[in-house]
Amino acid sequence: MTALTFNSYLFLFAFLPVVIAGFYLLTRVTNKQAPALIWLIAASLFFYAVQGPGYLVILVASVLGNFAILWLLLRQDPNSAGRKWTLALGIVANLALLATYKYTGFLAENINTLLGTQLKPLPLVYPIGLSFYTFIQIGYLIDAHAGQAKRPTFLKYLLFGTFFPYVTAGPLVRSGEVVDPMDTPARERTGGQQLAVGATMFAMGLFKKAVLADSVAPYATSLFQFAGAHENIGVANAWIGMLAYTLQLYFDFSGYTDMALGIGLMLGFKLPVNFDTPLRATSIIDFWRRWHITMTRWFTDYIYTPIAANFMRRSVRKSWSTALRVLAVLCLPAIVTFLLVGLWHGSGWGFVIWGGIQGAAMAVNLIWREVKLRMPSILGWLLMMLVFVSSLTFFRAPTVDTALVVLRSMWFLGPAGNTPGQFFGTAKVFGAVTVVPSLLWVFGLMLIAVFFRNTQQMLGNGFGGISEKAAIWQPSMRWAVGTALVAATALVFAGGASPFLYYRF
Amino acid sequence: MYKRYFIVLAIIVAVLFAAVGFGNAALNPYVYDKDEIARVGKGLAEGKNLANYDPNVDLRAVRKAQIEAMTTTPDIVIFGGSRWQEARSEIIPGGHRVYNAFVSNDQIEDMMALAQILDVNNRLPKAVVYSLRFVSLQPVADRGTYDWKDWGPEYVEMSRKLGVEPVNYPTRAPVQQWSGRFYLPALWDRVQQVSLAKHEPMLTTESETETLDIIASDGSLHWSKASKAKFTRKLVDNIVEHELRRQGPTQPKIGTREVDLLGKLIDWYKAKGVKVYIIQSPYHPFYWQEIQKYPFGKTLHGNEKIALQMQAEHGAFAFNHYDPAPFPNCVPEHFVDHIHPTWECMQDMFNALPDLVTGVRR
Numbered sequence: 001m002t003a004l005t006f007n008s009y010l011f012l013f014a015f016l017p018v019v020i021a022g023f024y025l026l027t028r029v030t031n032k033q034a035p036a037l038i039w040l041i042a043a044s045l046f047f048y049a050v051q052g053p054g055y056l057v058i059l060v061a062s063v064l065g066n067f068a069i070l071w072l073l074l075r076q077d078p079n080s081a082g083r084k085w086t087l088a089l090g091i092v093a094n095l096a097l098l099a100t101y102k103y104t105g106f107l108a109e110n111i112n113t114l115l116g117t118q119l120k121p122l123p124l125v126y127p128i129g130l131s132f133y134t135f136i137q138i139g140y141l142i143d144a145h146a147g148q149a150k151r152p153t154f155l156k157y158l159l160f161g162t163f164f165p166y167v168t169a170g171p172l173v174r175s176g177e178v179v180d181p182m183d184t185p186a187r188e189r190t191g192g193q194q195l196a197v198g199a200t201m202f203a204m205g206l207f208k209k210a211v212l213a214d215s216v217a218p219y220a221t222s223l224f225q226f227a228g229a230h231e232n233i234g235v236a237n238a239w240i241g242m243l244a245y246t247l248q249l250y251f252d253f254s255g256y257t258d259m260a261l262g263i264g265l266m267l268g269f270k271l272p273v274n275f276d277t278p279l280r281a282t283s284i285i286d287f288w289r290r291w292h293i294t295m296t297r298w299f300t301d302y303i304y305t306p307i308a309a310n311f312m313r314r315s316v317r318k319s320w321s322t323a324l325r326v327l328a329v330l331c332l333p334a335i336v337t338f339l340l341v342g343l344w345h346g347s348g349w350g351f352v353i354w355g356g357i358q359g360a361a362m363a364v365n366l367i368w369r370e371v372k373l374r375m376p377s378i379l380g381w382l383l384m385m386l387v388f389v390s391s392l393t394f395f396r397a398p399t400v401d402t403a404l405v406v407l408r409s410m411w412f413l414g415p416a417g418n419t420p421g422q423f424f425g426t427a428k429v430f431g432a433v434t435v436v437p438s439l440l441w442v443f444g445l446m447l448i449a450v451f452f453r454n455t456q457q458m459l460g461n462g463f464g465g466i467s468e469k470a471a472i473w474q475p476s477m478r479w480a481v482g483t484a485l486v487a488a489t490a491l492v493f494a495g496g497a498s499p500f501l502y503y504r505f
Numbered sequence: 506m507y508k509r510y511f512i513v514l515a516i517i518v519a520v521l522f523a524a525v526g527f528g529n530a531a532l533n534p535y536v537y538d539k540d541e542i543a544r545v546g547k548g549l550a551e552g553k554n555l556a557n558y559d560p561n562v563d564l565r566a567v568r569k570a571q572i573e574a575m576t577t578t579p580d581i582v583i584f585g586g587s588r589w590q591e592a593r594s595e596i597i598p599g600g601h602r603v604y605n606a607f608v609s610n611d612q613i614e615d616m617m618a619l620a621q622i623l624d625v626n627n628r629l630p631k632a633v634v635y636s637l638r639f640v641s642l643q644p645v646a647d648r649g650t651y652d653w654k655d656w657g658p659e660y661v662e663m664s665r666k667l668g669v670e671p672v673n674y675p676t677r678a679p680v681q682q683w684s685g686r687f688y689l690p691a692l693w694d695r696v697q698q699v700s701l702a703k704h705e706p707m708l709t710t711e712s713e714t715e716t717l718d719i720i721a722s723d724g725s726l727h728w729s730k731a732s733k734a735k736f737t738r739k740l741v742d743n744i745v746e747h748e749l750r751r752q753g754p755t756q757p758k759i760g761t762r763e764v765d766l767l768g769k770l771i772d773w774y775k776a777k778g779v780k781v782y783i784i785q786s787p788y789h790p791f792y793w794q795e796i797q798k799y800p801f802g803k804t805l806h807g808n809e810k811i812a813l814q815m816q817a818e819h820g821a822f823a824f825n826h827y828d829p830a831p832f833p834n835c836v837p838e839h840f841v842d843h844i845h846p847t848w849e850c851m852q853d854m855f856n857a858l859p860d861l862v863t864g865v866r867r
Contacts (some may be wrong), residue, residue, distance in 0.1 A: 009684040050675075053646075149789030192507030199514070229750040398754075431701045475510040491518065492525045495688030 004050040004490050006259045007494045009211050019043045019164075019180040020195075020266055024411060037155050040163065040267065046131075047164035055127040056318075062130075063161035066090065066137040067154060073144055074151045083145065090141040098134045101126050106347035127170035131344055135298055137161060140175045142302055149175040156182050165260040165267075169253075171274045181269055189268030195460055196475050198265035202488035204455050205258025210493040213252035216445055219424050219438045220242035220245035224397055226423075227405040234417020238409035240398040240424065240438055241391050245396050247445040250279060253292070258455045272297075273456055280448040284361040284387060285369065299337050307333040330366040335359035350394040350403055358389040526687045532695045535562035535706075537686060546570020548708040549587045549722045556717035558698050560590070560726055564608040564613070565655040567720070569622050571607075578628045579604035581861050583724075584619050585636035586611040587788045588844050590850075593725035596852035598867065599860045604630070605724035610650040613763045614677075617663035617770055618656035621657040624777075625662075628639065632780040635767075637808040638844075639752075639801070644760035645672055650690045654679035667769045677765055725848075729840075736841045744842040745792045751800030767811070771819040780822040782861060783812040787829035787850055788834065822864070823859040826854050 004011050019040070026036040049056040060491065067220075069090040076083040105121030112119055140160070143149035152160065152175070161167075181189060223241025226233055233241075254275040264271035272294050281287035288296050311328040314320070335356065342355020343476045368375075390410060397403035408414040417423055424438035453472070460471020473479055515605070530537040535545060535557060542563065545555050549571045555562075562687040580601035585746055587609050594603035602650040606619060616635055617668055623629050653660070658675045664671035670679065685691065703716050712719060712727050728736075771781045785808065796802040805827055812823035828845075829835030832853035839850040846854075 008680075009687075010680055196507045196510050197513075225747070228754070229746075261561075422849045430697055475506050477509075477513060480510045480513035481517060484514045486523070487514065488518045488521035489689070491522055492687050492689035495684040495686075495691070 001381070004047060006256060006263075008253060009494070012206075012491070012494070015043075015047065016263065023267055024190065025178070027190065031185070031187075033182070034155065037159060037182070041155065041158050044159065044162040044164040044167060048162065048167055051168065052125065052149065054125070058097075058101075058127045058130070059133060059162060059167070062094070062133060062137065063158060065093060066141065067157045069093070070141060070144055070152075070157070073141065078147060082401075087141055087145045091138055092140075092207045093167060094138050098130060100124065101130055103347045105341075117478055132172060133161060133167055135491060136166075136172055137343075138172075139172070139298060143175050152179045152398065153467045163264075163269075165263040165269075166271060169260075171257060171272050173271060173294070177272055177436070178269060181440065186268050190266070193475075194265050194268065197473070198262040198267075200262070200479070200483045201265065201455055201459055202259050202262030203483055204458075205255040205260075205262060205488045206490035206494065208251040208255030208258065210255075210490045212445055212448070213248045213250075213255060214493065216244045216251075216441045217248045219395065219441070220248055223406065224402060227402045227409075228398065230405060232415040232417045233406065233409040234414070235409060235412055235421070236420055237417050237423040238406055238414070239389075240390060240420055240442055242406065242410060243442045243446065244438065246389050246392055247442065247449060249392070250291075250449060251445065254455075261455075272422050275454065276456065277449070277454045279357065279385070279446070280381070280451075281384050282377045284358070284365045284376075284384050286380075287384050287388060289363065299341055299344075303340060304333050304337040306319050307336060326367060326370060330370065331363035334362040334366060338362060345395070349400050350397055353403075354391050354394040354398065357387065357394070360377070361387045361391075386428070397437055397457070506812055513647065519672060522687060526694055529686050529695070530686070530694045532692070532699055533561075535567065537563075539566075542566045543570050543574075545708065546572075547574040549720070550574035550576065552722045553708040553710060554712060554722055555706070555720045556704070556709050556711070556714055558717065560587075560718050560720065562720070563655065564720075565618075565652070568606045568619075568724070569607065569656075569659075571724075572604075572622050572626050572628055572852060575626065575628055576603065576770075579630045579657075581632045581634065582606055582619070582623065582630045583634040583745055584608075584611065584616060585634070585786065586638050587726075588638070588846070589636060590726035590845065591805075591848040592851050592855075593721065593727070593848055594723040596848055597861070598853050599862060602629075603723055607724065607726075608652065610652040611636070611638065612641055612643070612648075612650070612653040613766050613770075614653045615656055616641075617667070617766065618653075618659035620774065621659040621663040621666070623658075624666075629774075629777055629779055631778075632782060633774060634782045634861065635706040636784055636786060637812060639757045639804050639808070642759045642762065642763040642808070642811065643757050645676060647758055647760075651679070651681045655682060663770075667766070667773055669769065702750075702838055707805070740839060741789070741837060741840055741842055742791075745789050748843040749792060749795050749799070750799050752801045753796060754801070756800035757804050758809060759804065764811055764814075767815060768819050771815055771821045775820055780861070780864060781815075781857075782818075782824065783815055783821050783829045784824045784854075785809065785812065785843075787832060787835045787846050787854060788827050789840045789843045789846075790829050793828055822859075824858060826857075832856065 004015060004393030006012075022039050023036055023041075026039050045056060045060070073086045073090070074081060076086060100122065101124050104124075108119040108121045111117055140149055144151075156179050159176065159182075160173075163178065166173060194453050214291055219241055223233065223237065223244070257274040261271045261273070274293050274295075276290040276293065278287055280290035308329055311325075311332065315325040315329060333368060336359070338355045339352060340355070341358065342351040342353070345351045345354075390407060393403040393406045393410070394400065397406065406413065411415070420439055421436045425434065426434050427437050428434050458471060459473045527550050534541040537553075545569055547570070549555060551574075555567075581597065583589055583603065583605045585607050587606060588605060589607040592603075592605050592607070594601075594605075598617045608615060620629075620633075639750070640648065649831050657679060661671045689705055700756070706717065709719070712721060714729050716729050716731045718729050721727055764851065774781045787793075789807065809825040809827065812821075812825055815821040816823040826832075829850065832850060834853045835846060835850040839847045841847065856867075
């Protein structure tokens with residue numbers, strides 16, 4: 001089946017225009033909300049069905065199952081033990097589904113290594129976006145149990161669980177961000193402004209993905225191919241390749257998010273921001289406030305805070321020493337949370353190690369802050385970059401062994417390599433000027449990632465606390481021309497469509 | 506206010522998008538201009554050769570146009586991927602009329618489509634040579650290639666003749682071919698190429714030029730002197746290393762549906778009195794030696810088994826020659842990369858085969 005990703009021509013020229021046109025038509029010809037809602041649900045189910053055979057069955061089963069549990073939970077007395085059991089049942093069922101598709105292979109592999117058994121992984125194909133729609137639904141159940149989410153109608157919940165802008169790769173929305181707005185008639189949530197801002201945001205996202213991320217991607221691929229073959233890399237090439245991967249990941253995922261937010265806005269939903277110029281962060285704490293914000297929020301609210309609060313209560317009750325309290329209240333929750341973050345991204349030791357490094361760095365940063373030590377911003381930025389970029393070796397490499405080859409090269413422990421021109425290749429422009437494209441791309445994209453205004457800062461519209469007045473975007477001729485250039489460039493780069501990195505998580 | 510914003514935006518996007526489309530079409534007439542392709546097909550059928558900047562033309566469209574314009578029927582039709590590109594008629598013993606219909610990324614649907622094109626034009630040869638690469642029998646859902654969709658209509662027609670259901674339209678719609686026309690990096694590369702070119706593409710009687718590669722009237726490729734100079738031993742060694750790293754760890758599947766289709770196609774040819782050969786072309790010696798250590802090697806051996814299965818069950822003639830060892834000229838100097846042998850190597854292989862028309866061993 002032909003791919004229907006946000007950057008494919010089928011999506012851009014057929015699916016999206018038809019969905020938006022149908023939605024506006026339905027919201028304008030009738031005052032009833034149901035037709036437009038059903039239209040969006042149908043579009044979402046179609047979008048997901050096209051992603052892969054059999055995927056739709058799993059999504060629909062998950063959404064129907066969660067709605068049934070939610071319905072039961074909201075009928076029970078808020079203080080009853082049964083309500084807690086219903087919540088537990090919902091969480092366990094969701095995690096079991098996720099584990100079945102995502103972790104049985106990893107588990108079998110490790111049991112086989114430890115016990116010498118011959119267990120085989122289940123012959124299942126991982127459905128795109130399972131981690132995302134499982135987690136948003138767990139979040140809904142927890143919020144409903146805490147009285148922070150209201151009872152949705154079946155149609156509203158169906159859209160919440162399947163909405164195509166975020167079902168494959170987020171953002172990890174909260175119930176209130178999707179279900180609550182539906183109380184307001186769609187006609188009042190949509191119009192020229194939402195279409196203009198949404199389309200501009202979408203164009204910027206497409207540009208990030210098709211032009212920036214895809215252009216720098218080959219250098220990361222080359223690095224890991226050489227590392228996989230245990231060839232000499234050298235310090236400079238290792239850093240160029242890893243910076244290329246960091247920038248690819250950032251522009252790919254934040255580009256996808258911009259597109260998701262843009263579509264959401266055009267359809268009357270203000271989806272939550274996921275990135276806030278993270279590569280400008282001056283500490284690892286700061287970084288995780290800016291990178292994949294909705295995932296950090298999910299893990300903070302449902303994992304980190306409950307663990308930290310629990311230890312805090314114990315430390316007060318049992319009068320723990322300061323050192324023990326710091327370890328239990330600050331370090332342990334951070335490390336546990338990020339180990340789970342790593343596992344959420346993928347079933348492999350590389351992801352666990354990557355999560356462990358983030359957790360350890362976060363713990364050190366929390367202690368640093370606790371003892372009120374100071375560091376110049378530039379040093380903080382450098383430290384954050386060194387830690388994050390180095391840790392991504394485990395995130396990207398197919399094996400821990402390959403990650404270590406890259407890591408050793410980055411930290412002067414590997415053999416010397418060729419020059420970047422020999423390693424990544426050179427290009428001759430019109431047969432005259434020889435350039436090293438890898439260096440140009442990495443340098444140029446770093447400047448954009450660190451110094452440019454991000455999409456929210458340009459477009460405002462209430463995102464990230466930036467009001468419309470503070471936004472620099474205006475529906476002016478100048479912006480129309482600029483946006484058109486961005487959109488057109490993105491479109492003519494999107495001809496060779498490539499998948500989004502976060503689809504696999 | 507917003508209306509004006511959208512109108513300006515839409516107009517500029519449409520103009521720039523169309524400009525790239527027109528640019529690509531103008532600079533790639535042998536890909537996008539049907540009339541030009543028909544003219545070239547006619548010229549090739551009349552015995553002329555096509556000289557172009559490189560072999561990046563829509564080979565499927567050119568093949569179809571040439572077969573439609575043919576006035577005589579070839580004795581042998583060779584069909585494989587670009588690894589067969591240097592199989593020229595003079596290296597095939599027996600003095601037969603040979604047409605090399607190689608394309609890029611040959612797959613089972615292409616084999617079916619070619620049979621359809623030959624059949625409707627009454628050009629079915631006495632013998633047809635097919636070949637298996639890792640993509641040839643790969644399940645549709647696993648493929649990273651889409652070139653076969655160019656011959657979608659012919660594939661559908663042949664499916665009907667074989668009594669099988671073709672894959673559905675969304676799967677075979679040539680979306681990537683449509684979108685490729687609007688791909689800016691391709692235009693950028695072509696503009697540089699055209700601006701630096703010393704000669705214009707043309708139909709010619711020459712079989713080698715200084716800078717333009719030739720697609721000969723027998724379908725084979727003749728590199729220009731400039732292209733040949735690029736294939737240095739160092740370059741080839743680097744490509745071989747790169748491909749080992751890239752492909753080695755993968756193990757592409759062989760689809761049961763695709764194997765079944767191949768069997769049915771061979772039966773169809775047999776019923777029409779056409780001999781079917783399944784011949785694997787030699788790999789670069791170092792690549793072949795090293796790939797045995799990787800999962801990818803298992804797929805290649807799987808193809809060899811399928812060829813033998815087709816021989817045993819459907820009466821095809823199988824010759825598994827991935828291994829270059831028996832052929833004295835299949836040495837690194839006679840490869841342009843890991844999989845593409847030069848004609849000298851291919852000649853050794855053809856000399857080891859029986860006469861393809863009579864089936865008699867020499």
